[in-house]
Amino acid sequence: MSAEVHGTQKFDATKRTQIVFSASAMALVQKLISNYPKGKEKSALIPVLHIAQAEFGGWLSPEVMDYVASVLQIKPVEVFEVASFYTMFHLKPVGKCVLEVCQTSSCWLNGAEDIVHYIEKKLGIKVGETTPDGMFTLKVAECLGSCGTAPMLQCGASYHENLTYTKVDQILEQYASEGRPRYYTDLDYTNTL
């Protein structure tokens, strides 16, 4: 999909041996695999990559992809094929918090460009860049299904909607103090009820 995907990262065998899912992540992975018929374990690949990305620093290194391949008993290239297709997977290191501002029609109609410029100015980076402290990466995204509450941005598993400059200030402060966003694996769905 996007042009930037093709990894320039080199495989490092020593790093590879250090990569292993935590017990709780592994339990979730096993549960996901059991959702599919015998012999169709590969179907769990996308959800498992989400878990891997959350577990191992917010992006998918060649070593992580190799590890995921071994867990699902498929070829590493099958993992790369998929990881490089989907925009939510990062094949290069990113900041701890990736801010994705929707720029499509309804968000644009409601001032998404102003939000992007405001964040650029505030963080001193351009779209696609990461702050020197490695905290924030700014990206633009396409419609995230939040058009009625535009403009909006996503960070990790959280949606921030009806954005204003004041709200952006609050969000950035919150993440800076918490150190990282909530991931897929953090979500305890019983709390969202």
Next chain:
Amino acid sequence: MATTLLLKHIAVPGIKSLDVYRNMGGYASVEKALRTLTPNQVTEEVKKSGLRGRGGAGFPTGMKWGFLAKPEGVPRYLVCNADESEPGTFKDRYLMEHIPHALIEGMITSSYALGARKSYIYIRGEYFYVSRILQHAIDEAYAAGWLGENILGSGFSHDCYVQVGAGAYICGEETALLESLEGKRGNPRIKPPFPAVAGLWGCPTVVNNVETIAAVCPIITMGGEAYSKIGIGKSTGTKLISASGHINKPGVYEIELGLPVEEFIFSDAYCGGIRNGRKLKAVVAGGSSVPILPAELILKTAQGEPRLMSYESLAEGGFQTGTMLGSGGFIVMDDQTSIVKNLLTFARFYHHESCGQCSPCREGTGWMEKLISKFLSGTAHESDVDLLWDIQSKIEGKTICPLGEAAAWPVAAAIRHFKSEFLELARNKSYVEINHYKRLQPVS
């Protein structure tokens, strides 16, 4: 008061939970189907209801179910399309987030009709938290015996799973979705074979939109005949509309099909009119793929008839003067909106989302984006409008999946109805700056 079926109980506190949902009459369709109807009778009710797919194409649901191949000894699957990525569309998210059991109930009743032992809900990866809400609803349904072995002692057993995607509009296309569900890149398959014959893991599969599946519940509970009396003509039932843009009250509304467009935009029961006292300029009525219409053509057809929110009325006049209901993503633009800039956001979207298998789509979407940006950077010539028209006209019908034409139609419609704006941008460079930007509303 207008009929509501799907969102009837949206305001009931705790409607997310199984207990409250059940108290409000939830799971009645499962009871009725499993206790009193055969699977074929359920399908017959859906046929009688006249329900049409709510994912965008409007294909009759009962007929689609009727196509499902049923070879002995081969599993069949129901797959719910919760990929919802068509710009302007957020109704499935709203329904799943607030009334998750409406979807789970529909999955069980529909799977019974189709003879599916297992079903999957494929939800776009960005909706992480919604996938957790669904999973919680599924867990509740298992605990209460609505899912699992021998449901209600009927002998019918069913398992339902949620799977998240990872950010790819193309995975809303049903065969790309199946590829993705199988753990592959979301490249659409060449059809035939259709999923009804060879779908998930090569098995017969029905793919339906979230709202379609949820609509099966009221259909079975009230009967297909009664459902078919709601709405207008062949647009039966109710439809969820995602309303956004320059309106006073953006949000998701359930309308009875046949509601006048004018009432939808200006009535306080719905969009509440155009924001900041401005005038209506244009509407994209059914998600980014459908042709944009200027105010006069969205409110009235070319014949001067009031335009209605229905499959037929919105399509009245074909692409010359009409549009489509599509996914129900209703984007409203005020009189200060640059149609060309809005179009650029669509063109960029389709270029980004093309899977790249077919050259007319892969290359065409890129060329269209580039050309449209030229108008907005003040470097376009008047003749570029014709070039743009030429490119868009060479995509439709020449690609594996309909994303190609979905990218071409908005371009064609913008030129058809707003050609003067393109020409003005090419002629008058000072016009460019004014048009470039849609400013944020005054900040609170």
